[in-house]
Amino acid sequence: MFAKIYQPNPSAMTSGRAKTHHWLLEFETKGSTIIDPLTGYNRSVDPRSQVELKFETKEEAIAYAKNNNIPHRVMDTHSTSRIPRSYADNFSYDRKLPWTH
Structure with missing residues (x-):
């Protein structure tokens, strides 16, 4: 039975990086699951x-x-690049794209 060693990715639903700085060792399931x-x-x-x-x-x-x-x-991690933005940038006068609503 293999174990996989990886660094968890942040959830797609959040922008935070909490709980992603450690490495996990998890065993892969050998058999199938039963409902x-x-x-x-x-x-x-x-x-x-x-x-x-x-x-x-x-x-x-x-x-x-x-x-x-x-x-x-x-399993090596793939780093994602984040564009640093502040909340005030949403209301700036020199936006590249016009406000849509």
Whole structure:
């Protein structure tokens, strides 16, 4: 069973960068999930799918996986470029695009 080591991306619904500065080691699920007939939630018979370990750096996560003989895969992050804007820029006189509503 492989583990994947990655740095989480921020949610698309927020502009904040909180909880994205650490690295995660997660086990991939081996079997399929079963739909619980009572609640309708997906459940798995594999308890490793619930394990999520947090590390400060990528090197710490890789060292942990190697020390415990865990086959792992490192997924590098793609940095996104942000255009710094302030709220006052929405109302400036020299906007490149006119106000639409």
